[in-house]
Amino acid sequence: MSIKVGAASQELSAAYAAVTREPAGIVWNKVCVSLKRELGDAAFGSWIAPAVLRETQAGDVVLVTPTGIARDWIRRSAWRRIGELWAAGDAVGRRLDLKSRLEFEASADAASATTGAVYVEAKPQPIEIVLPVSSDVVTAPAPVAGKASPVQGLQERFTFDSFVPGPANEFAHAVARRVASWADGHFNPVLFHGPYGFGKTHLLNALAWEAMRAAPNKRVVYLTAERFLSTFVRAVMDRQTTAFKDELRGADLLIIDDVHFIAGKQSSQEELFHTLTALVEDGRRVVFSADRPPSAMTEMDARLRSHLSAGLVCGMEPADRSLRLGILERKIEALGRAQGFTGTVKPEVLQFLADRFTDSVRELEGALNTLTARAGERLSRLSLDEVQAILRPHLRGGEKRITIDDIQKATSEHYGMKQADLLSERRNRAIARPRQAAMWLAKQLTTRSLPDIGRRFGGRDHTTVLHAVRRIEALRQDDAVLSQDLETITRKLRG
Numbered sequence: 001m002s003i004k005v006g007a008a009s010q011e012l013s014a015a016y017a018a019v020t021r022e023p024a025g026i027v028w029n030k031v032c033v034s035l036k037r038e039l040g041d042a043a044f045g046s047w048i049a050p051a052v053l054r055e056t057q058a059g060d061v062v063l064v065t066p067t068g069i070a071r072d073w074i075r076r077s078a079w080r081r082i083g084e085l086w087a088a089g090d091a092v093g094r095r096l097d098l099k100s101r102l103e104f105e106a107s108a109d110a111a112s113a114t115t116g117a118v119y120v121e122a123k124p125q126p127i128e129i130v131l132p133v134s135s136d137v138v139t140a141p142a143p144v145a146g147k148a149s150p151v152q153g154l155q156e157r158f159t160f161d162s163f164v165p166g167p168a169n170e171f172a173h174a175v176a177r178r179v180a181s182w183a184d185g186h187f188n189p190v191l192f193h194g195p196y197g198f199g200k201t202h203l204l205n206a207l208a209w210e211a212m213r214a215a216p217n218k219r220v221v222y223l224t225a226e227r228f229l230s231t232f233v234r235a236v237m238d239r240q241t242t243a244f245k246d247e248l249r250g251a252d253l254l255i256i257d258d259v260h261f262i263a264g265k266q267s268s269q270e271e272l273f274h275t276l277t278a279l280v281e282d283g284r285r286v287v288f289s290a291d292r293p294p295s296a297m298t299e300m301d302a303r304l305r306s307h308l309s310a311g312l313v314c315g316m317e318p319a320d321r322s323l324r325l326g327i328l329e330r331k332i333e334a335l336g337r338a339q340g341f342t343g344t345v346k347p348e349v350l351q352f353l354a355d356r357f358t359d360s361v362r363e364l365e366g367a368l369n370t371l372t373a374r375a376g377e378r379l380s381r382l383s384l385d386e387v388q389a390i391l392r393p394h395l396r397g398g399e400k401r402i403t404i405d406d407i408q409k410a411t412s413e414h415y416g417m418k419q420a421d422l423l424s425e426r427r428n429r430a431i432a433r434p435r436q437a438a439m440w441l442a443k444q445l446t447t448r449s450l451p452d453i454g455r456r457f458g459g460r461d462h463t464t465v466l467h468a469v470r471r472i473e474a475l476r477q478d479d480a481v482l483s484q485d486l487e488t489i490t491r492k493l494r495g
């Protein structure tokens, strides 16, 4: 610390700061507690927990990540929030910097050579970390700055180039490519169905990107069924349904992801039915994805169900071992290209991952992301033992997977209301409180991120979800009825 002689007030405030200043490690610990709650165990465990805080006597504090990948993830996805939490927690206003280990070592050497500053580790107190099996925060990249997606909701990395075909999805892949080429198709609509996390959204995104590339003048509209529902409900309330209809019916290619979500929602089903028939009659293409074939959508209106089956219904199977290996190799190569390392891993590691993470490709990818966050460019040198140690917390398994749709159904049933009310804009307490409870349950019982939960609750912002989670957290301490409600719904969901 350098204090100029005669600068009495500065000297006093510096002395005061020295007395009141909490060790950086304690401040960081508090930041971590909030971050863990807001980001979820999965993202926190993968990206934040491995970082180490370093500080000098002079009060320079640096958060050092083990790899450049982890630094970039934090900068993109959490740095602004970390800044806010740090500023709120650090009474003396120390500046917090972010560096990868390599960057830090280079700069620390330079600083020590010129000023003699020495960085020491500012140890946070331990906090409980549960490593992820997978997380949307981990798997979904933030959009690249300055490259806003031309179609809302499309992810840039989901292209045909990054999609790996195999026996489980070969037919679906060929059909998607054909639709994207605008070739005359006998089959309209096309519906892809398959289990959770095996590439339906990826395929639909790839189809949309390719169709836009192949015919830039055509209008491609992509939306999730949740967005269809929430936009439609909002349009009805604002008396804007004509604009909504025009928007969709003006599409040359309309793509709706997760259409099963609309099952049982009467007016939205009806609207979708009319949109679908109008587009098909007019020779426009329509593509859907769903988690099951139309014949199994028992809650879906029979007329809509029959129109969904009227074109081509194309099943996708869970990826077999060879496809899982192929996907892993492709993802590792891409990571290597992006980060400048060899992009290979030991064969026994590949096989271990492909054999142990079989529930969905999303989970397989989550495991790979965790390894990358931990090891960075050392990924290719990791031994099987090291990999098993890093992933041990993922391998517990056994628990029933609960989806946000399950939570919405159970919550609305418990409170005697419609699932659509939870997604609606209505704010009266009888609806708003169950909605907040459902968001809280989604945070507790799934690995979904706050933005993802918001999207699935009628396209709400992640700050709304955060507010709901905090509100319910506070209320349930004193409100025995609410606390009992949450327990009952959780028990029911866990089966």
Ligand SMILES: Nc1ncnc2c1ncn2[C@@H]1O[C@H](COP(=O)(O)OP(=O)(O)OP(=O)(O)O)[C@@H](O)[C@H]1O
Binding pocket: 139, 158, 162, 163, 164, 165, 169, 194, 195, 196, 197, 198, 199, 200, 201, 202, 203, 258, 291, 327, 361, 362, 365
């Ligand atoms: N064949 C594949 N090639 C490359 N990546 C794949 C493939 N299948 C799945 N993935 C990856 O797995 C992850 C999950 O895929 P996706 O989100 O498309 O699944 P989904 O079937 O739509 O799941 P949900 O039913 O939950 O919406 C994505 O990151 C995707 O890139």
